[in-house]
Amino acid sequence: MKLVVFGASGRIGTELVRQGVAAGHTITAVVREGSSLQVALPELRLVAARAGVTGGLVDVVTADVMDPQAIAPVLEGHDAVLSALGPRPSGLSTVLTDGAQSILQAMGESEVRRFLVVSVAGIHSTGDDPYTKYVVKPILQRILRESFADARRMEAVVGASELDWTIVCPPRLTNGAAKGTFRSNTEGTVRGGFSMTRADVATYLLGAIDNADLIRKTVLIAN
Numbered sequence: 001m002k003l004v005v006f007g008a009s010g011r012i013g014t015e016l017v018r019q020g021v022a023a024g025h026t027i028t029a030v031v032r033e034g035s036s037l038q039v040a041l042p043e044l045r046l047v048a049a050r051a052g053v054t055g056g057l058v059d060v061v062t063a064d065v066m067d068p069q070a071i072a073p074v075l076e077g078h079d080a081v082l083s084a085l086g087p088r089p090s091g092l093s094t095v096l097t098d099g100a101q102s103i104l105q106a107m108g109e110s111e112v113r114r115f116l117v118v119s120v121a122g123i124h125s126t127g128d129d130p131y132t133k134y135v136v137k138p139i140l141q142r143i144l145r146e147s148f149a150d151a152r153r154m155e156a157v158v159g160a161s162e163l164d165w166t167i168v169c170p171p172r173l174t175n176g177a178a179k180g181t182f183r184s185n186t187e188g189t190v191r192g193g194f195s196m197t198r199a200d201v202a203t204y205l206l207g208a209i210d211n212a213d214l215i216r217k218t219v220l221i222a223n
Contacts (some may be wrong), residue, residue, distance in 0.1 A: 007084035015202030068205025087147035193222020
């Protein structure tokens with residue numbers, strides 16, 4: 001498939017690019033001005049060679065995700081769009097919401113329908129055990145108040161879209177090696193799922209692209 005990855009210079013985005021190439025996809029990696037891929041193109045060529053893939057593997061595009069007119073031409077001819085944008089670590093944040101609004105508008109103009117976007121599990125509590133729901137989550141929501149508010153607004157924006165979206169919500173992210181196994185739940189939280197490697201998040205996203213059961217669903221995931 002031909003995939004567009006926003007947030008390609010971030011940690012989940014880097015994994016999406018690397019794993020996407022290894023799976024034989026053609027990737028258009030969108031980065032903001034002043035950023036670059038965290039994985040070298042020669043390394044990606046080696047990954048592709050090992051996977052038996054040749055030609056047109058990665059196209060790095062510098063564009064402002066907040067400008068739908070700038071990114072709409074980038075999306076044309078692609079099968080799916082994946083957003084690995086992350087919220088600001090502190091202070092007022094609108095990155096997720098503004099990014100999703102811009103991407104959705106650009107997708108409408110470019111006639112690409114499949115959209116997968118990373119959110120956060122912390123804003124969901126259905127299915128939590130009492131300790132997590134009444135002790136852990138309230139503390140997190142105070143500490144991460146602005147970024148959680150941004151994630152909620154983003155999910156509302158995406159959920160109102162008529163495109164074929166999937167919102168993917170991992171818990172605390174780690175940089176460890178991929179574990180290769182994960183759990184998911186479209187009806188509530190993943191019990192005991194307190195962390196997940198970024199590599200496994202990328203694996204889940206790539207595997208979810210052609211899963212029709214996840215269209216217009218919010219899914220919580222964890223190792």
